[in-house]
Amino acid sequence: MSLCYRLLPGASIIPPSDSRLQILRLRPVSVRSALCDGISRALRAESRSRFSEPVVPPFQEGGWSFSRVRSRSAKGIGAIGEMIGELEVDLRRQKTAEVLAAAAVTVVLGTGNRVLYKLALVPLKEYPFFLAQFATFGYLVVYFSILYIRYQAGIVTDEMLSLPKARFLAVGLLEALAAASGMAAGAVLSGASIPILSQTFLVWQLLFSVVFLKRRFRLTQILGCFLVTIGVVITVTSGSGAGISLKNAGIFWSLLMILSFLLQAADTILKEIIFLDAAKKLKGGSIDLFVVNSFGSAFQALFICLLMPFMSKLWGIPFNQLPSYIRDGTACFLNVGSLSGCEGAPLLPVLFVIVNMAFNISLLHLLKISSAVVSCLASTFSVPLAIYAFTLPLPYIGVASSLPAGFVTGAMVLVGGLLLYCWCSLPRTTSHNKVL
Structure with missing residues (x-):
């Protein structure tokens, strides 16, 4: 899970809480013809995903404090990339066979x-x-x-x-x-x-x-x-x-x-x-x-x-x-x-x-x-x-x-x-x- 630091002026230390994340909307799209033999559809994440403002634990240093936002979308998109890669490898193995x-x-x-x-x-x-x-x-x-x-x-x-x-x-x-x-x-x-x-x-x-x-x-x-x-x-x-x-x-x-x-x-x-x-x-x-x-x-x-x-x-x-x-x-x-x-x-x-x-x-x-x-x-x-x-x-x-x-x-x-x-x-x- 990736960590993003956001710069906030003059914040005080507050105990951390879980980040909130708007669910990514996914829709199926056709893959290029090279994958059509083994894959009929794949998932693509739309770029309009939004992150709600998290409740931030203050991390104060030099008059500035940082809030930590956990990006769960990265894990989902990475999983989709891995899935596409595995399917491509499977297709190549089938072709080899x-x-x-x-x-x-x-x-x-x-x-x-x-x-x-x-x-x-x-x-x-x-x-x-x-x-x-x-x-x-x-x-x-x-x-x-x-x-x-x-x-x-x-x-x-x-x-x-x-x-x-x-x-x-x-x-x-x-x-x-x-x-x-x-x-x-x-x-x-x-x-x-x-x-x-x-x-x-x-x-x-x-x-x-x-x-x-x-x-x-x-x-x-x-x-x-x-x-x-x-x-x-x-x-x-x-x-x-x-x-x-x-x-x-x-x-x-x-x-x-x-x-x-x-x-x-x-x-x-x-x-x-x-x-x-x-x-x-x-x-x-x-x-x-x-x-x-x-x-x-x-x-x-x-x-x-x-x-x-x-x-x-x-x-x-x-x-x-x-x-x-x-x-x-x-x-x-x-x-x-x-x-x-x-x-x-x-x-x-x-x-x-x-x-x-x-x-x-x-x-x-x-x-x-x-x-x-x-x-x-x-x-x-x-x-x-x-x-x-x-x-x-x-x-x-x-x-x-x-x-x-x-x-x-x-x-x-x-x-x-x-x-x-x-x-x-x-x-x-x-x-x-x-x-x-």
Whole structure:
């Protein structure tokens, strides 16, 4: 309880008595939109509170005496400040829990996506280009169907659909160019070297976040990301001879693969910008995931069609033989006709397409509620889990592979980096000063 001293001339000493205080009038007001998810109202004290003249004990000194007034309003207003602060902290903790849950789902789906892609290529080992294009154009149909259903249900609004499409076009172009450059480099580089080069994706994410999103990262967060990268490299390279394969492949193809990951990083940053900008244009609302997915996939399919002659050549398919290749790939996918070696189709390819679609949706959802860096870390964590999954007796794979020699060490470094980044990103409890 605060103490206020009032100067009174020529007063005598009188025994103290309790102060009288007019009760503050409080009325509910809405809080800013950042708190609207968890708080509907908060109390605000009006500034017209009055203090009645207290009965004063004289405290005489040098011809002057002082009266002591006890301000009870300070305690009430301070309590309101503490309440608002606690609610803000609770909201941040709820947001953190939501991000962690979404990241866990993304890790599980990312692991399943990597494993099922390998399984889907067992029956379609001669038709990987068909599987890639089937997934691309299949997503287009599914995404727009879901978008239509959500529009009819009122989840997707006309304001969302009327947002400028220039950025969606840029998303489609970046994804198509990333796919083309990745295919070109992947045809030359070994399978063990690609996961190593893919760690540059996280570096680009951090750089683009600083440049375009004006984010600032703590040194410990950067250290955590660095440990994640080192952990993946240790896990993948132990006993694989990836360093030798990188040297034999040449610098050009390695740089081309790095360019592919740069384009992918730019794509995710652009999507994050779309979410942030849409929140402003929709007056605090949020653009639906399937608006971004649908239009981004539509423009990606458009640019892939334009790049089809180039991309088919990268897969060793002359453009004039592309129709017959697609026909045979369709027959193998459906496991019909006289083609051999298509056992496991269509179950395995369909499972891959479903899980891959769910993974893309969960990754975009995680990007929406957190950041591009967090979504990248979640995706990266699935790499060692997928390596471990291939040591299990999976169907159609044959003999299970053994764990690399440095798997445990690499996994420990990776997990340590993730924990360091997450710990440094946790919301700190903020103290709100009391109003005295």
